[in-house]
Amino acid sequence: MFSVQSPRPLRARGGDAAVERGRELRRESKVGARTRAKLREAESSRKEIEERERLEAEEADYRRVWAKGNELFYTRRYQEAAARYTEAVNKNPNEPAVFRNRAQCHIFLGALPQGLEDAEKCIELDPTYLMGYLCKAKVQALMQNYQSAMATYIEGLKRDPNSTIIIDGFKRCVTCIEKSKGGDVGIVDLEDILRDWHSDIYLSNELQKYMEEVAVLKKEASDERLRRMESEQTARTSEANHVQRQKETEEHLSKIQQELQQVKARQDEVANELQKANKHNEHAQNQLLESKKFHSEELQKASEHSLNLQHQLTESKERYNQLQSKHDVLLKERDAALEEVEKLRRRSAAMxxxxxxxxxxxxxxxxxxxxxxxxxxxxxxxxxxxxxxxxxxxxxxxxxxxxxxxxxxxxxxxxxxxxxxxxxxxxxxxxxxxxxxxLPNGSLEDFLSCEDKRRTLTWQIRIRIIAEICSALIFLHENRPEPIVHGDLHPANILLDANLVTKLSDFGIFHLLIQSNSNSTNHPVEAPIYVDPECLATRKMTPHSDVYSFGMVVLRLLTGKPPLGIKKIVEDAMEQGDLNSVVDTSAGEWPDVHIQQLAHIALSCTEQNSRYRPVLSGQLWTAVETMRDVAMLSSQSSSSLVQEESIIPSHFTCSISHEIMKDPQLTADGITYEGNSIREWFGRGKITSPFTNLPLQHQELIPNIALRSAIQEWLQQHSMVL
CATH class of the missing domain: 3.30.200.20 (Phosphorylase Kinase; domain 1)
Structure with missing residues (x-):
């Protein structure tokens, strides 16, 4: 019995290949879409980084301007400090502390309306900021508007009833009001005012307790509500997930049924085609050729499209890499420019x-x-x-x-x-x-070496000199970012001005001398007796080295003897309980308590081991400061020239404004004027000297730093403030 083989489904085979190719094209399209999405994400990330860097730079600049204003304020350059605070306000107008600082500058400059405006702005920004109320009340008091000042103090007390500075200011304001009326403040009046305040304080405290209890109850209710909401949310989420999974399962089953129906339909079609294959074999072959040709064309198009997408992707990657490289180059150029600007700023500031x-x-x-x-x-x-x-x-x-x-x-x-x-x-x-x-009076060594000059250094002046040396060393040691060590402290480097005020010189250069003489047998410092023995042995300089030198200087001021062997002399006298036998009697009659304190300080500072030496800014400074204050009171009570010394020297006042100069500036005529006054003189178009009325060669101004320092010293000695 003969049998024939049925032909294979040629059309079905060609159709499956086309479907598979379509799927590949869709996958490639999805890959291109994901690539473009990643490129967009990278670009968005780059923009976010640039924006964050810009905001950080603005914040750093704002903080730097604020800090510069504080630095200028502490050096009493109030006009420049106010300008810095204004710049900080322009960068961040929502910081109350900056308005308060600028108000303080306006107060010192005499611009009270501007100070009042800044204080009110400070309170407007933060009604709980007590320093804003204090600043506003001070301005109102200076403007002799005492009623308004009292109202401001009361507002401050409402914010903090226990603030001692607000209460003290209120008391002073009441005193000023009574004095302006020609009377004095009575104790009964103050008790009535304080009684009202304490009543408000009691009510405020009761209200605060009630509010705290309410806050606790609210928090418990809020926590319970949050837990309930979380439980409900969890239940809803679980139910939604269950519904979603059920829906997905039904959809998946529906898709499977559809695919099964499609498979069955396809099987029927294949069976029909198998039955008709013998009759239409030649026709099928023609269709196969046409199908191959069609699919070949589609494949060619798909290949070309794929190559085009790959080319676009490559171009996008290259473009991204170029942009990234440009971004890196711009960042490096920006950092280099900022570094160069900082170097130029430091160089100009240091010159x-x-x-x-x-x-x-x-x-x-x-x-x-x-x-x-x-x-x-x-x-x-x-x-x-x-x-x-x-x-x-x-x-x-x-x-x-x-x-x-x-x-x-x-x-x-x-x-x-x-x-x-x-x-x-x-x-x-x-x-x-x-x-x-x-400095016309030379050095401390000149006075200690000359018997006649040594008599002019009374024990009160010597204690003041010790306090001034200690203050200068503390200032140098607390310098930031690194401390400054004098390294060569001895009487020859301690200079005295016309009023016998101490001025330290040649500080901060000792390590240069050590480096340049590291191979020399002779020590580079002029007075090795005053140098720390540990520093001589290790050639390592620390603030403890200055403490040793300070102790040697104290011994010389106390005894008036040469430095060689002076420590042993004082130690022996202390062991024998006879320190009075070694003190310098030419300084006057030393108080016994000061002799004991100075000897103890000097010997503790000159300990051989630096670990046992005291820190100047600690209890040592407290003791020295106390001795100085006592000595100054003794000196003032015994001097009959105190009133004469309070007369303002004529060369401290400006010939234009006739006031003590804050910013002395030297002009071409050789005369010093107040900076603002001479600038206003030139601003009015005048080219002659205000003093001689002769033409000036130029209008350049040179800061008279020496005169400014002398004015500041005089003001400090007489407890005055510009």
């Missing part, structure tokens, strides 16, 4: 007033030996008149050590200011020269 070589030669008569009054190992010091000021001109050697000391001196002096540190007026880079204020 003092520049003097020419010709000016120095004229001031010292071509560096005549007659003008030289001091010479040390690395420099010569001349006295001269420079721009109508008597100055000390220190010429350093032209070698590596001299240049290092010059750069170190400029760097340190330009960033530290203290009443008991010598003031650097300027420098000459060409000659490696530093120009300081001239």
């Amino acid at each position: 003092p007033c520049q003097f020419s070589l010709a000016e120095l030669e004229r001031a010292t008569e071509n560096f005549s030996t007659s003008t030289k009054f001091r010479e040390c190992g690395v420099a010569s010091v001349y006295r001269g008149v420079l721009r109508n000021m008597t100055v000390a001109i220190k010429v350093l050697r032209h070698d590596g050590q001299g240049r290092s000391q010059f750069e170190q001196g400029v760097a340190i002096h330009s960033r530290v200011r203290h009443p008991n540190l010598v003031t650097l007026l300027g420098a000459c880079t060409e000659l490696l020269t530093l120009v300081y204020e001239f």
Whole structure:
């Protein structure tokens, strides 16, 4: 029996290949879509990073401007501080503390309406900020509007009834009101006012307790409501998930049924085609050829489309890499520019007033030996008149050590200011020269070495000198970011001005001397007796090294004896209980308690092991400060010239405004004026001297730093504030 083989379903085979190719095209399209989505996400991330960096830069700039305003305020440069605070307000107008700081500047500058406006703005931004109420009340009191000041103090007490500063201010305001009426404040009046305040305080405390209980109940109810809501949300989520899974299961079953129906239909079609295959074999072959041709064309199109997508993807990647590279380059350029700007700012801030070589030669008569009054190992010091000021001109050697000391001196002096540190007026880079204020009384060594001069240093003055040296050393040691160590403290480097006020010189350069003489057998410091023995042995300098030198100076001021063996003399006298036998009697009759305290301080500071030496800013400073205050009271009670000393020196006042100068500026006529006054003079178009009425060669102004320091010292001595 013969049998025939049925032909294979050619059309079905070609149709499956087309479906499979369509699926591949869809997958490639999805890959392209995901790639484009990733590119969009990368671009969005890059923009977010740039925006975050911009906001961080603005925040850092805002904080820097605020900190600069605080720094200017503490140095009493109120006009510049107010400008900085204004800049900070423009960057962030919602910070009440900045408005309060600017109000303080306006108060010191006499601009009371502006100060009142800033104080009110401070309270508007934060009604709970007590310093805003205090500042506003002070302005109102200065404007003699005492009723408004009292109202402001009461508002502050409502915010904090226990604030002592608000209560003290209110009392002073009541006193001012009574005095303005010609009367005095009575105790009964103050008790009535305080009774009302305490009543308000009691009610406020009861209300506060009630509010705290209500807050606890509210929190418990809120927690219970949140737990209930979370339970309901969990139940709804679980139910929704169950419904979703059931829906997905039904959809999946529906799809399976549809596929089964399609498979059955396809099987029927295949069976029909198998039955008709023998009859239409030739027709099927023709269709196969046409199908192959069609699928070949579709495959070609799909390949071309795939290549096009790959080409687009490659171009997108290259474009992204180019943008990323440009972004990195721009970031590096920005960082480099910021670093360069910071370097230029530091360099300009560190550079003092520049003097020419010709000016120095004229001031010292071509560096005549007659003008030289001091010479040390690395420099010569001349006295001269420079721009109508008597100055000390220190010429350093032209070698590596001299240049290092010059750069170190400029760097340190330009960033530290203290009443008991010598003031650097300027420098000459060409000659490696530093120009300081001239101190007419020379050094402490000059007084201790001369018997006649030593008598002028009474025990009260000596205690004040010890306190001033301690204050200057504490200031240097607490410098940030790194402490400054004097390293060469001895009486020859402790200078005295016309009022015997202490000025430390040659600080911060000791490590340069050690580095340049590391192979030398001779120690570089002029007075090795005053140097810490540990520093001599290890060549490592710390603030404890200055503590040792400070103790040696105290011993000399106490005894008036030469430094060699002085510590052993005092130790023996203390063991024998006879310290009075070693004190310097030319200073007057020392109080016994001060002799004991100074001897104990000096010996503890000169301990051989630095770990046992005290910290200057701790209990030592408290003891020295107390002795100074007692000595000054004793000196003032025994002096008959106190009233005469309170007379304002004529050269401290401006010839234009006739007031004590805050910002003395030297002009071309050689006369010093108040900065704002002379600028207003020039602003009115005048080109002549306000004092001589002669034409000025130029309108350049030079800060008179020495006069400004003298004014500040005088004001501190007489407890006055500009």
